[in-house]
Amino acid sequence: MSDIARRSALALALAAGIAGSAHAAEPVERPWMDRSLSPDRRADLIVAAMTDDEKFRMIRADFGQVKEKGPNPPGALNGAGFIPAIPRLGLPFLNETDAGLGVTRDGSDHKGAISLPAGLATAASFDPAVAHAGGRMIGGEARGKGYDILLSGGVNLTRDPRNGRNFEYAGEDPVLAGTIVGAAVKGIQERHIVATVKHFAINDLETGRNTLSSDIDPVALRESDLLAFQLAIAKGDPGSVMSSYNRINGTYAGEHDWLLNKVLKQEWGFKGYVMSDWGGVHSGAKAALAGLDQESAGETFDKEVYFDKPLRAALASGEFPKARLDDMVKRIMRTLFAHGILDDAKRDPVAYEADRIVARNALEAGAVLLRNEGGLLPLARKGQSVAIIGGHADKGVLAGGGSSAVADVAGDPVPGLEPTGWPGPVRYHASAPLEFMRKLGGKVSFDPGTDPAAAAKAAAGADVAVVFVTKWAAESFDTPDLALPDNQDALVEAVAKANPKTVVVLETNGPVKMPWLDRVGAVMEAWYPGSGGGEAIARLLYGVTAPSGRLPLSWPKDEAQLPRPAIQGAGLNSKAKPADNVDYNIEGADVGYRWFEKTKREPLFAFGYGLGYTSFAYSDFAVDKDAKGNPVAHVTVKNTGKVAGADVPQIYVTASGAATRRLAGWAKVALKPGASRRVDIPLEPLALARYDDKAGRWHVAAGSYSVKLARSATDVAGEKTVTLGESFPVVKAP
Template sequence: MRLKHTILATIAVSIINISCKDSTKREISMDEKVLSKTYQGESITHDFDAEIDALISQMTLEEKTGMLHGTSMFSTAGVERLGVPELKMADGPLGVREEISRDSWAPAGLDNDFATYYPAGGGLSATWNTELAYTFGFSVGEETRARDKDVLLSPAINIIRTPLGGRTYEYFTEDPFLNKKLTVPFVVGMQENDVAVCVKHYATNNQETNRDFVNVQIDERTLREIYLPAFKDAVVEAKAYSMMGAYNKFRGEYLCENGYMLNDVLRDEWGFEGIVISDWNAVHTSVNSLRSGLDIEMGTPKPFNEFYLADPLIDSIKVGKISEDEIDIHLKRIMQLMYTVKRMGANDRKKGIINTEAHFKDAYDIASESIVLLKNSNELLPIDASRIKSVAVIGNNAKKKNALGGFGAGVKTKREVTPLEGLQNRLPESVTINYAEGYQERYAPKKESVFGDVTQERVDTIDELDPKMLQDAIDTAKYSDITIIFAGSNRDFETEASDRADLELPFGQVELIKEVLKVNPNTIVVMIGGAPFDLGAIKEKSKALVWSWFNGSEGGNALADVLLGDVNPSGKLPWTMPKALNDSPAHATNSFPGDKSVTYEEGLLVGYRWFDTKNVEPLYPFGYGLSYTSFSIKNTKTDKNEYSNDDTILISLEVENTGEMDGKEIVQLYVSKSNSEVERAEKELKGFIKVMVTSGESKKVTLELPVKELAYYDVSQKAWTVEPGSYSLRIGNSSRNITSEVTINVK
């Protein structure tokens, strides 16, 4: 019997409100009860195996191979005479991509392919909110179905190894625990809509430079503990229906024909029953790729019949290099997916909805919780609109739209509220907005990008300011009560297929900001981007600094609500912002980007693990983010002192809102093991919870930590092992701000 997707709401976090005045309890809301969930996905169905076998037995060789490769830019062939439809795919990290032509990358020019633009991965991860991850997945899943797609190429969950990564904006985080806790609900939410995720890019695809051939070398323990946990949980916990093989090599073999990764790990160890789809133009052989675990080849720029799994595969079958029985294995996997998402064998498939106000609200909710307050001296924020008559809005990013742009998937949307439009929507008529562009978005000439030509030069910018534009910005700031500079990056600068050259802000923005600050100290700097930049000088000179993202259709409204105090900022950084590039581990070890090969010399010490273990001071640490209110975390204790391997540690504590505004705090649990027999980072994230606390009140929170989460990967045993002994459980609100610590013992 085919089971429906379920979400088992288990109270993994208990919350009891305690009044700070009289200590009386009040009833908690349903939203508070489901702050943490256990998500259970649904496996690929086998109810129709006999029917599938019967269909395959009637197919010609050409019909079989047609289902194994792209016969349009985003679909494989069906078998019309047998009632087997095409398998339809769409790009999707920011929302469902517009329709393109069947045989080229030119837009199809339709008027019914608009979609909601959702915040990029960096924005979602900055919320530290698993409920919003589920909301994102479910919402974009509904839109995928409304567009009649079977597979959405999302989510993108590769670990952020370098701050220069061209797709850092698209990925979630540098931390494997946060990564998997966001991935699982996202996958479950999307697949509840009779559509398959395609989790990407499996795996070790952590740079764009030379991505189509670079040979990545990672030791086994680092692979298991850092780079694979989210992929594993996507399969084991969320039951992902498909995975995308990456471009690069891993230990000498391309990942779309890497038997160790696709067969030994993905299928044999994790029990994956879905299909593996190649990244576009990432396949290099016919027989070897299939035997190594690939199911579908997609890509450009060859004619479809010249794909490795098209005519060349037919030739290989005819000369006995591979049998039809082996081909049938892959066909059956594909058709099992088609039955599971009800493309075949059912008439009750969900219809989906798209471009609804409910979906724009989903995008708003994610964006509003993603914004990170980095600095707020003299309480310049939130802006009190009743006390000002004018505001200077400066910066190209005030008007810049990011739904489309760059090299890769975007969204054709009917709504993208810019930061300037958000302020216009939210400020009262009594406040005059004075706009000056300040800097120009200008690029050095380069060759035109061709999809499939994945080794490209970096995006080079022209960084000289126009003197007249600079003076206009200075004059605008000088004669306004307060100034907001919208600076940072955009999706033309941060882009697939190109890593950045350094951490410098482009387009001369640092000089612009310094000059504006000279004439108006009441200046708020808002950075919009997806990856770290060198903000040292700006941090030092500015009174208020805010980080926002490529934040979707409602991004401008969400940002305005935070700046004006209608929403208390609650986002926290999902990656470490370094003071200097060489402070980051991949660069400190001189192991990025490599040439034909790259070895991850930093090993386990990725992101904050490196900074905290090596005592390197970051500009802003992992997990950092301020609020308009203040919080105190106190009374931390565990339910007992000693545990066995099958136990779950219960850590109780109180979060008190000691300020004057209601707000959300993210409690973060880090674990340390002293005197370990194996190498360990100074601390590792092993739990978190986002808690809403009313001003003047406190909440009691219980975090659950399964002892199995303390395990390391024992390479000699090829197994996860919990080392006995004492562990320090450290509670705080960033990796560098630990406010309490409890020691427990594992038998």
């Protein structure tokens, strides 16, 4: 019997006697297993049947990975977290895994997994369907490997392009990020897996993350980072939210009553549970009363297991009421019932090759063509020699590091790269661009790029040179600058001097400085490309599919353009002391493209920017209102070029007297040559609103609003004015 089958059998055995529970007329041994009841009622029933010891067992998860002093308990899958079974109640063991881009631990089939490209690539698709498909993919793999809870749903905004975890997230705009992550969460949970939106909140730097205070005005926070979380939760209905490591205005996120109780649970109506990050708990009763529901791996990462003896003592003294303990457990149990974790024992084997196609498609939708002088791309399928240079393109594509790094089912083709320890190891996915470019093109050669002179010689002997450059980033540190490492600028300069028909493919965490930009023919941002990345890059370069990604973040010229030109203590293994406080009031809610507009700075590439292999024209732009009085933009998009492609018309709104515009809507439109389509773009009400702190609600002021049709945040194609009456939009979790 396979491990998957064995685990399914055990889960069924633990739930023995409940098969007839779906029939309300029959006696039910465990009434909480009656699927005809609501998740809330089922949770109430099981909490009422629990002993205090069983309740305390549910509000803490152990570290799931192999312990040094002995084997893991039965049922543990060597993942991020584990909760033992409670057979008396018919509860199976529960396994958690990191899975921002794919399942990071082998699970019950003892194989690696398939990784999506970076979250920024999915966001760059500007297509919720791409995010939804990716969510279903990683949710299905997690379920097939025996997991129940995914630590997946990162929605922290890109306030700084040097943040080491930007590749896990969805960019700088709260409406885009919330929409994309919400779609991914929805896809994950359709596979009967709990998704976890994280890291709540404003964990926008890694340097000093365990101690720094993210200082920001509460209104600005609501209109930026919290808006992204609010939309992701409303659109995705995650079972869990993970509190972040950092402090917010001096208070740890896991002890933040305003954040967890007032905003998340009361105002937004979140019915799931709040888990801590690993090592993010600092107290027992204080954290529990502030809204934290579950401590994660406290025996390994916290100073002590605060949700065991300290919380039991607080319960005995009356400091911590029994009703709050019951609420914590009910939230966890309701989530498990609501998302099918306790009802569906079926776990299908992982379809790795089909999943690799999902990952490939995501990068094809999200790679961004930044430059293409003289139509250098796409490459010719015949009669053109190509020299591929650098980036281990003969072996695979780079992955980001830290807890989200996926061990590819095909192995690591470039082992031993430093750092080999945390937050490494540095990993590559075995999807080699060279292999797929040889299948699609004519004469294709390879040079490792370790010697700029040799690379230049190889480039001079080819019709076109394609240089792959990389910059590794990871959880737990930020890069101190935007420069490419390892003398790669000199490599590109040498190749471009030898052959002006040079294409640069970037495998990075986001923006980098490009001093050679004007001397190369084309540049494509491939982010961290994922398990299907090599094939996707080849198909994009050769025009099998056309690039259609748009930047989900602004691309600065250099660090001086950022709100904080330097990050104190940044860098891998830096010995410098991190800042105690980070002042986000500098930009407040004006993150990214709004910061550039507010300060009248011109980025290298604007938010929403991206090229393709065809051209599009807009006509008949109009704005009216739907039956509820909400504004809707309309535009006809026509493919005026010679190849098929996809365009992303974007709608930005500026209220009368406002300093900056806001993305309020967009559409991803795929068209064949000569085809046109009329598209309707509803505008997000919260993009039109400001938060009224005194009244405690969102407020759309009566008046006129400028509505701009644009190709990017700075490339406006048309403008209309719409007059709106006063309204108070409300967005709550389902």
